[in-house]
Amino acid sequence: MVRLVMILLGVDYLRTRWRSLQIVGWISLVLGLVVFVDALDNALYFPITPFALLLLLEGLGTLAIAWTGMGGQRTLRYVKGLAFCVAAALILAGHHHGNFILSMIFGTLFLADGTLQIVSARVVRYRTWRLAVAGGALEIALAIFFFQPFPTHYVGTVPYCLGLGLMFGGWNLILLSTRVRRLSSNPAVAPGDAHATMGSRTPGVPLKTEWDGPPAADEAALTVHVWTPVGSARSEARRQLIVDRYIAAVDRHGVISTGHAALESPEGIYISLYPGVEIDRSPDDFTRLLRATRENDVPGVFQPDYQTESTAWCPSTIQVRIRNYDPVRLRRFWDAYRQDTTYNLTHRNCSSTVSRALEAAIEGASARVWGSVGDWRPFWRVITTPELWVAAQLRKRAATMAWTPGLTLDYARALSMLADPRPSGWVKMARLAVRRMIHSRQQWREEARNAPAAQEAASSAARSGARE
Template sequence: MVRLVMILLGVDYLRTRWRSLRMMGAASLLLGIVVFIDALDGALYFPITPFAVLLLLEGLATLAVAWTGMGGQRTLRYAKGIAFSLAAALILAGHHHGHFALSMIFGTLFLADGLLQIVSAHVVRYRTWRLATIGGGVEIALALFFYQPYPTHYVGTVPYCLGLGLIFGGWNLLLLSTRVRRLVSNPAVDSDAERPDNSDAATRAAMTNIEWDGPPAADEAALTVHVWTPVGSAKGEARRQPIVDRYIAAVDRNGVISTGHAALEAPDGIYVSLYPAVEFDRSPDDFARLLRATRENDVPGVFQPDYATESKAWCPSTVQVRIRNYDPARLRRFWDAYRQDTTYNLTSRNCSSSVSRALEAAIEGASTRVWGGLGGVGGLGGWRPFLRVITTPELWVAAQIRKRAATMAWTPGLTLDYARALSMLADPRPSGWVRMARLAMRKMVRSRRLDREPADDPSMLRTLVSDHRATAAKTNEEQR
């Protein structure tokens, strides 16, 4: 999550606040340790009931406005509301059963994530696979801690989780403050070696405090992420395998594997689409060998010239994600450096990893451009951009996707979800309450117009039908 926050806020913003970030991280780390130790003796001083009530209110409030979300945002809000409400209900239920259920849930989540991380590290063998294996072992140890009843017979489950959350959050803030203290450019975007010029300030001022009520229009200039899903790009009829054919690969009736494809297109002509220069065998036997991110699996690659050429030679992309708020200069610097190397590797340097890196370069500083302005304490809008970023649920989703891709491999499915999450961070939408208030106001205005006009007025009926069709069309576009 540290690198993602660095990307969204930009080094210029974070470097001026490294001392405050360090103090916040140290305070969070110490508070987390205190809460965790307090729960070990079974005599809880943590106000668990008020915490559960607040959690329940947050869950119910999220569910109340979840329907106003768009596409994946709506799904995420429902998931968050249900999870918070369920956790709060189990806490308030108390006694042994509620605490036991929470412990089993958290333990299973840690166990599944740890095992997946270890297995994927040993299969792919990327550069830091040994560190990932250690991290997976730590998660399994935490799972065992939640599974066994000692020392509180599951009563301390919630303080344990809160304490761990504060500890990990504080540690991440300390890492963030240490990394940005002396940075000139952002290491999260490797090719961005030079500092941005002052033209970015004008762009930031022009975009201050903008919220978009939907995705970019068809005629609006925007960065486009094209994704060919494994099922959508399979040559033959694919055998459906839930999750596998969404995030890894699809296998058709003839046994041929399709991994899908991803590309990034910018309005100024940049097109990032890396493909192997010579198509290699993707039979199941050979595919297992190619999964390793080692040098012996490097092959020559080629960058496709543009979307029109690629879609005509193959097929149109299955899904597109469009983002308004991006920096063309940063994207251009990234592309000028990245395209010098045409090496292709199925797991470590493929089409999806290329698109994800290009997307990160393009949206660097996006949150500061929107929420920062040029004023506030310390410049760039004070702490408002930071608070907006860390309180947006899509940040957690994007961070988890990025972590999974880093420990396994970038795939078109992960790139699609990552682009969707980043689009909600770069092009912020109104909060659920704001959107619901707007819809209520529109309904009130239409009702008043209906009261003022005769019911049999043909022009009034035509206006109401037109408004209804426009609203329905906009809703359908947002869902897509």
């Protein structure tokens, strides 16, 4: 999440506020530690019932405005609202059963995530895979802590989670402030590029802070093209839950389709990396091929443009379009990146290339949008947007496994919500209510103006009927 915040806000914006970030980080870390230690005995001082009521109100409020979202935003709001309501209900249920169920849920989540991280890191063997294994082991240790009843027999489950959240959040803020203090450019976007300029405004981007929806068809925008494994299969694919969404699809003839991703800008930049030679994907060498090591590097080739690629293959299945991007940063990234045409199945493929280009293009997007309306508003708006957490989890999963077209698609959708902010649900509901009130008042005025004419017409019709 630290890297994503650096990408969205830019180093210049964060560097001027590093002391405040570090102070808030230490306060959050110490407060989280106090809450966690307090929960280690049965004498809880944490106000558990008021916290559950706040959680329930937040969940109900999120569900009330979830219908105002669009696409994935609506789904995310429903998931968040339901999760908060269920958690609050279990907390308010109290006693052994509610706390036990919550402990099992949290323990299972930590266990599944830690196990997946360790397995994928050992298989892919990317540069920092040992650190990922250590992180996975820590998650498994936390899972065991939640599963076993010692020391509070599950009574301290909620304070444990809140304390861990505050501690991890505080540590991330401290880490973020320490990094940006000494940086002159953003290593999360352009490693080795010392000439990146921060805080520039994207040419052509309107001075707006919110947009009601995605860009119109005739609106200039950055486009992420995704060919999903199912959508790009030559014949009808055999549906496999999750596998055909994020890994590969197999059609009825046994042909495997892994999908593809590309990025296109209105300025004429087209980024689409293919292996220059056919990669042998035989099952016997499958584990070896997944390793992000130099022996699996092959020559690659960049496609010239979308028209050529779609004509030779097929049109992209899904497109994600973003208004708020920086063509200068994208051009700088592309000029440096295309000097190396190496292709690696898990480390440097079409999806990882598009994801890195997208991050370069939207660097500083939140600071550009919100920077003119408040000193700290860009920061708080970013960290309180649910899509930031989703994007951070997707980035983490791709970094410990491999970027795939499915992950790139979800990542681009989440980043589009952060780069082109949508109005909050409450604001949207208020706007709809005001519009309805105005429309109703206009109808009433129209009816009032037309009432005398209608009465006159009715009187004339009555008189004509009487004469007859």
